[in-house]
Each structure stands twice: as C-alpha cells, then as structure tokens.
Amino acid sequence: MKKLLILAVSSSLLLASCVSKKEYANLEAQYKNTKDLLNTATVKLNSCLTDRAAAEARATSLQERLADMKQTNQDLIQSSKDLTMLTSKGATNLEKSLESLKEKDLKISRLQDALTKKDSVTLALVTSFKREVGINDPDIEINVEKSVVFISIADKLLFKSGSYNVTTRAREVLAKVAKVVNGKPDFECMVEGHTDNVPYNKGGVLEDNWDLSVKRSTSIIRVLQDLGVNPSQLIAAGRADYVPLVANDSPENRSKNRRTRIVVLPKIDQFYDMIEKEMKNLSEGN
Template sequence: MKLSIFPVAALVVIWMSQGCVSTKKYKDLQANYDSLQSQKNELNKQFQTGQQGLAGTTSRVKSLEEQLAAERSNVTALQAALDKCLTSTGQGNVNISKLVDEINTSNKYIQHLVNTKNKSDSLNLVLTNNLTRSLSREEMGDVNVQVLKGVVYISLSDNMLYKSGSYEISDKAGATLSKIAKIITDYKDYDVLIEGNTDAVPITLPNIRNNWDLSALRASSVVQVLQKTYGVDPKRLTAGGRGEYNPIADNSTDAGKTKNRRTQIIITPKLDQFMDLIGKAPEQK
C-alpha cells in the first residue's frame, strides 16, 4: 500500500508557476505535504508489521492443522485397537464363562463327595455306638471297636473266639458273634471282610502248614458261623488270612503276641458304590 501525493505537489507547482502563491500559503502547503508524507511512512510501517504478523499467524495455523491431522490419525488407530480388544475380550469372556461353569460343576461334585463321606462316617459312628452299647462289660474286654478313615474295625481276641490251639469257634463266642451279626444285618449296604491274624510263633498242628493256613482257617470259621448260624448274606462276606505279617504289637513279648493273635471284622461301604461315586458326577439341576 503506497500513498500518492501527486495532486498536492502538482497544485503547488501550478500555483508557483502562475506567480500567485504567497509565501504564507506556500509554507502552509509545505507543512501539509510534510504531514502527509509522515502519515504515509507511518502507514507503510504498519502495513509491513501487519504483513509480518499475518505470515506468523499463517505458519501457526498450518502447524495446528498438522497437529490436528496427527491427532485424528491417533484417534483412528486407537479406535481400531479398541475394537480389536473388544472382539478379543468377547471371546475371552466366553472362555472365562465356560471355565467358571466347569469350576462350579467340579465344586458341586467335590461337595457331593464330601457329603457322601460325611454320611458314611456318620453311619459308621452310629454302627459303632450301636455295637458297643450292645456288648457287655466282659465282652468289651475281648472286643476292640475303632473307626479309621471311614471304616469300622471290630477286633476279636483269639482267646474269646477259638478253642485253644484250634480254628474252631468256641461256645462262649456265640453271644458276641450274634450281636455283631445283628449289626451287620441291619446295615445291609456294607460289605464285611473277616481277616485272621496270628503271632510270629510257628504253628505245629496237624494238617496246618503254617500261620497263613491258621489265619485263613480262623477267618473262614467266623464267616461260616455268621452265614449258617446268624443268617448273614454270604455275598457280603469275604474271608482272608494275613498270617503273622500284620502285627499291631511287638512279637518279642507275651503281651504283644496276645494282641497280634486276633480276628478283625472290617465293615465298609460296598466297593461298587465307591466306584459309581468316583466314575460319574452328580446330575446337574
């Protein structure tokens, strides 16, 4: 932007050339011309300053536009990443939900096993209490009843059960075996193992080769009395001998030998019930 003062200068020249301009008017015109020239210079300076400010502003606007474009690009990338994450999370939630269902099913099965075991333990305690209440004080001296790991062990001394040096059942054993038979009959869902045990002294009886034979024959005698005399279902009974190889005391003393010469009646829930319990989980409701 440039200011033109040609009309004023031309007027001054015309007036001077005509010789009709006074000194006073000339000075006024000169002063006016100088003022206009000064204004022109000031306006030129302001114009230059404005141009410089505009250039700076334009540069800043361009920089901001570049930053805005970069931020828009970042937002697009973040949105794509978020969409991918949400998709993956959705699949993950399905897997987690399936895992939680499996854990809940397992917990229900474990609780079912615990409840079954507690029920079995409770029945065994009732069985034990019923048996011990039915035995007299004298009988309790020859009978030991224990519940170990959910199994009832009734240990009978050989002095009470058998005739001396024999595997035949003594007359005094009848009353005790009848009480045990009643308990066995009442708890029909239990299997019964009759297990003979001896001390470590070698046997010298005719037709008996060793303590294996003696322990097995004694167990068989008890089984047959329970079956034939007291009506216990033989399908529930098992006879076995362990000889001298399951001691509960030191065979080097008379007291230890006495404890080791025993017959155990072992009462347990039926094996097939345990196998069914292990083989399948409870039905889901």
C-alpha cells in the same frame, strides 16, 4: 532496482546540465524521497518474506500435528473396538467361569451330603454293634477309622493256641456280630486273621503263619455263614504277623497281636453307584 537508481542519477546529471538549480534541487529531493520509499519497501518486503516463511513452517507443523492427531484418533477408535470386544469376551468367560464354579460347588455339596449320609449309617452301625456285642468285654474292641467299623477280637476268645477251631465262647460273640450284619444287607464283612511272629510248626496242611491266619479267617466265616450271614457279604483275609499292634518282644505283646479283626464297610460298588447317580443328576440339571 539498481538500474532504476542509475537511470535516476543519469537523468539528474543530464537535467542538471539542462535545468536550473531550483529544478535540480526539486529533482534531487524527489530522488531522495524515492530512494527512502524504495528502502522502506525493501525492508517491508524482506519482513513479509520472513513472515511468509515462518507462516509456511507453522502451516507445515500444524499439518503434521493434524496428521498425527488423525492417526491417534484412528488408533483410539481401534483400541476402543478391541477393548469392547475383549470386554465382551471377558464378560462371557467370567460368566462361564462362575457357572463352572457353581456346578463344582453343587457337586462338592452333593458329595459331602453323600459322605455325611454314609457317616450317619456308619455311626448307627457302630451303635448297633456296641449294643449287641457288648463293649465292656476287654477282649472285644470296636472303633471307627475313616468311616469304617473295626471289631477286633482277641484270639484267646476265639481259638486255642495254634488252633483254627472256633471255641464255644467265640460262637456266642459271633452270633451277636451276625445279628447286626444280617440287619445290614448292603454292607460287606471282611474277616482278617492276625498272628504273632512265632513260626507255626505243627505240621499238617498248614505251612506257616500265613496259612494259619487265613484258616482262622475262613473258620470264623463259616460260623457266620452258619448263623445266617449272606456268604456274598463275607471276605476272608489273612495278614500273618506282618501288621502287629505292638512289638513281638514279650508274651503279653504277642498275645495282643494274635487277634481277628472284623471289618464292616459299605459295599464299594454301591458307594460308587451312589456317587455316579449324583453326577448323573448334576449333568441332567436335577
């Protein structure tokens, strides 16, 4: 551009020496016009270059944004696939959990039914004992604890002091007990002997209160067996003086602790057989 300007000036000087003033003035005017056009073109060129650089920067930024959007779109697509998979698995797991809860509820319901049935039988048994044995006798106590029937009979009704021979009156009471037990062949009858804390010192084959409590239990069991009770239903047990009702601190309290307790309960193996049967029915979908 500078070379062109120098050439124009040289030409003007050369022509100035060769041309008239009028021609010189025309040439000078053309030079000025050309110079203005050149300046204008230069300004426009610089503006175009600036706009081009800005456009290229915008294009680069847009390309980067487009690449980010494409990556974000891919991530969203993958997340959607993962979410769909998780949702499907979650639905499956939820369905399995609900089925498991239904099965547990059914098991609990059937077990409750079984326990209710057992409680109903126990209640009927208590009613039978109270009717047959006679609850009005102060020396005989019948109650239920945790679905088990307990018949507690004072020793003064069963034995003489320090003896394990059953009295005549005791046979009358035990005959009523035997009648009810005989009507419940699916039940067991455990006879527990209890003493006070006075040491046994009468000699013979018995050494202490343990022996006395067990011997009294077996004596009652033999009477029940003589009255027709199935021996397989009978269990002998002795507790000596280790499970007192009250403190052994007076003759009256020691009398209360000397007792025989007859525990009537469903056969445990039959009860568990009933539970196993319910579990089997559940597993087979019945």
